[in-house]
Amino acid sequence: MALVLHDMNGLLMDLLAITLLEIFYGIASLALISLGLAIIFGMLRVINFAHGEFLMIGGFSFIMLTSAGVNMWIAMLIGAPLIVGLLGIVVERVVIRNLYGRIVETILATWGLSLFLMGAASLLFGYFQRGVSPPFGTLKIGNYQEGVYSIFVIVLAAAVYLSTYLVLRYTKLGLIARATMQNPEMASSLGVAREKVYAVTFFCGAALTGLAGAVLAPIAGVVPTSGLAYIARSFITVITGGATVIAGTGIASVLFGTVSQLTAILTRPVWGEAALLLTAVILLRFLPAGITGRYFRNGL
Amino acid sequence: MDRRSFVQGSLAAAGVLAIGGAATKARAAGPIKIGAVIDTSGPLEVFGQNKLRGLQIGVDELNEAGGLLGRQIQLVHRDTQSNNQLFAQYARELTAGERVDVVFGATTSSSREIVRPVVNRAKVPYFYNTNYEGGVCQRTTYCTSTTPAQMVEPLLPALIEKHGKKIYFLGADYNYGQISAYATKAIAKAHGAEVIGAEFFPLDASSFGATINRIQSAKPDIVHTVFVGPAHGSFWGQWASAGMVGKIPVSSQTFGLAGEQLRMPPEVSEGIYVCLNYFEEVSTPENERFLTRFKAKFGSSYGYISEASMAEYQALKLWAEAAKKSNGTDADAIERAAKAGLSVLAPSGNVLLDAKTNHCILDMSLARMSGGKFIIEKKFAGVRPSNYGDQCDLIKNPNTNKQFEPKL
Known part of the structure; x- marks a missing residue:
């Protein structure tokens, strides 16, 4: 009897561990795909509708570089962020620069950009792209098995958030960025080159988006329309999080990741998505300025 | 109806008939036109590109053999761009504008249900050649690929x-x-x-x-x-x-x-x-001939010819056989041949049209992936299509026009 009980406990523990891992993975992937958007929105007040396509291009850059023989980790952690970051600079120069402070116009312009990038990717890469399988082996938890890559995604997301926080909080670059965002006129009269700060911020947001696209590519695969699958979730996360980049997006990711994964595990995947949307609707009804519009206002 | 209007009506009708007859004659002199609504761009291009190539091979074969009923065959393709909104427009263009003799294509069921009514109304035979949920039951619609x-x-x-x-x-x-x-x-x-x-x-x-x-x-x-x-x-x-x-x-x-x-x-x-129904790895003499021809025309970077592309080629062969049998290409002629029993020897094996449902009885192959390739393990001859609760019977009820579903 004791043995059976122990077995039951063991089984429950396994189930609990694997469920927690699933939930953490859900949070991490949501946090990763939203951070770049949050930086561009939170700091520049620009709504980038081409965010999904930035993710898609990050994924394609990773796959193209890997198949060209570049080391997988270099392609993922350096190559893809650099390519999408540079694309971000071009976009900022050509499209965004003329539209700061005009939210509706930026939405229209970046939406057009989104359609353009999707079409361009269809022409350049097509839908015949080879996949890359996730590296690392598997982790065995009792009767369950989970890819070690999921744990890598969780750790990477935590590292990215931590380093973004450290940069914004403790470096001179972060100080200048925060100052410019808080009061652009004052910062510029104190000798800060506003345009340069905007460009660098846009580069950073785009590069983080490229990184997220590359990290998720081995798991979700990439096609020219991949961005559509991410855009809604990342927007909901950022808007619900509010204007505070790290705290807001982080909290919203934790909340939505937990709700949607838990619902998906307990019921069916369809309900997971529905639960995410429902939570967002309820939250925005009571906190129209997002979570950090009321709490953690002075966070980062 | 009085006498005068009856005479006028008859005269008008005769005039229409005469014009109609002249038009048919004029058409008969030109090539036979095959309409294709196939996505060769957008997400569904992964199916569409080889589907179209399958049709092109079929048309080449027929033309090299002297055409069909003494006429050459012309393939008229419209790229529907994986966009459902284009299917109705192009189906209408092909049937009313190009006046094609038959329509092939559509990949998703939703696009098929856009094309089908347009082509059916124009009284043009329609061949849908993608595996789908089954159950479509209409006398001039032929679903030639596999059902669940x-x-x-x-x-x-x-x-x-x-x-x-x-x-x-x-x-x-x-x-x-x-x-x-x-x-x-x-x-x-x-x-x-x-x-x-x-x-x-x-x-x-x-x-x-x-x-x-x-x-x-x-x-x-x-x-x-x-x-x-x-x-x-x-x-x-x-x-x-x-x-x-x-x-x-x-x-x-x-x-x-x-x-x-x-x-x-x-x-x-x-x-x-x-x-x-079909893998490139199927070993039949028909398949060998097909692959040789296909590679000669399209090179070796075509991807993979799957059942979805082969179904278009097989459907074309089936249609051509029907036209030959009843010496005509209009919907009635094709239907007559279909009801009389229609089959062709295709790369996948024997393709037999089931007159009751207008679906195909097919040879199936069971394959297992090994080292990135399909290895065929077993073959099954003459597997019948789904017919939920035996509801579709076009011989008994030729005017049926609906998609039957099993009671879930």
Whole structure:
């Protein structure tokens, strides 16, 4: 009897561990795909509708570089962020620069950009792209098995958030960025080159988006329309999080990741998505300025 | 009706008939036109490009052999760009503007249901050549590719015998997935097996972690899948990354139709079972001839010729055979030949039109992925299409026009 009980406990523990891992993975992937958007929105007040396509291009850059023989980790952690970051600079120069402070116009312009990038990717890469399988082996938890890559995604997301926080909080670059965002006129009269700060911020947001696209590519695969699958979730996360980049997006990711994964595990995947949307609707009804519009206002 | 208007009416009718006759004559002199509404761009190009190539090969063959009924054949293709809004427009253009003799194409069921009424109303025969949920029942519509029963009926008993009686079903959350789940349950039951779990996913679902965990706790002997679209494709990577390849055998109704195996690392696709009408690896003299011709025309970077592309070629052969038999290409002539019994020897084997349902009785091959390639393990001759509750009978009720469904 004791043995059976122990077995039951063991089984429950396994189930609990694997469920927690699933939930953490859900949070991490949501946090990763939203951070770049949050930086561009939170700091520049620009709504980038081409965010999904930035993710898609990050994924394609990773796959193209890997198949060209570049080391997988270099392609993922350096190559893809650099390519999408540079694309971000071009976009900022050509499209965004003329539209700061005009939210509706930026939405229209970046939406057009989104359609353009999707079409361009269809022409350049097509839908015949080879996949890359996730590296690392598997982790065995009792009767369950989970890819070690999921744990890598969780750790990477935590590292990215931590380093973004450290940069914004403790470096001179972060100080200048925060100052410019808080009061652009004052910062510029104190000798800060506003345009340069905007460009660098846009580069950073785009590069983080490229990184997220590359990290998720081995798991979700990439096609020219991949961005559509991410855009809604990342927007909901950022808007619900509010204007505070790290705290807001982080909290919203934790909340939505937990709700949607838990619902998906307990019921069916369809309900997971529905639960995410429902939570967002309820939250925005009571906190129209997002979570950090009321709490953690002075966070980062 | 008085006498005067009767005379006027008759005269007018005679005039129309005369003009109609002249038009038919004028058309008869030109080539026979084959209309194709096929997506050669956008997400569905993975099916469309080779579908169109299949038709081109068929047209070349006919023309080299002196054409059909003494006339050359001309293929008129419209690229529907994976966009449902274009199907109605192009179907109308082909039937009313180009006045084609027959229409081929459409990949998704939703696009077929846009094309079908337009082509049916124009009294032009329509050939739909993609595997689908089954049940379309209309006298001038011919569905020549496989239905769920044809995939599942040979596949499941073979797997049950080899691996065990507990089946877990994963499918797309719309009628193709739901109806396939129904077929899976029915066939499992008939063979003393059981479906112990069934999950359905919206087409944009790309995260399968929770499902894989549930499968790990349920410990089925077989996982049978009906995934549709690029988002669902991420299942395979996640399944492999969880170390499940080789642990529980997986079968699929859709894998390989868009040449997925060429783009997937071999360690991910290892062991997937698929039962389809056609694989490039099928060894028949007809297939050898077809492949030689295909490669000569399109080179070697065409991807993979799957059942989805082969079905277009086979449908063209079927249509040409019907036209020859009744010496005409109009809808009545094709229907007459179809009712009289129609079959062709195609690369996949014998393709026989079932006059009752306008679907095809096909030879099926069961293949298993190994080292990134399909290895054919077993062949099944003359597998019948789905006909839910025997509801479709075009011989008895030729005026039926609907899509039957099983009672779920």
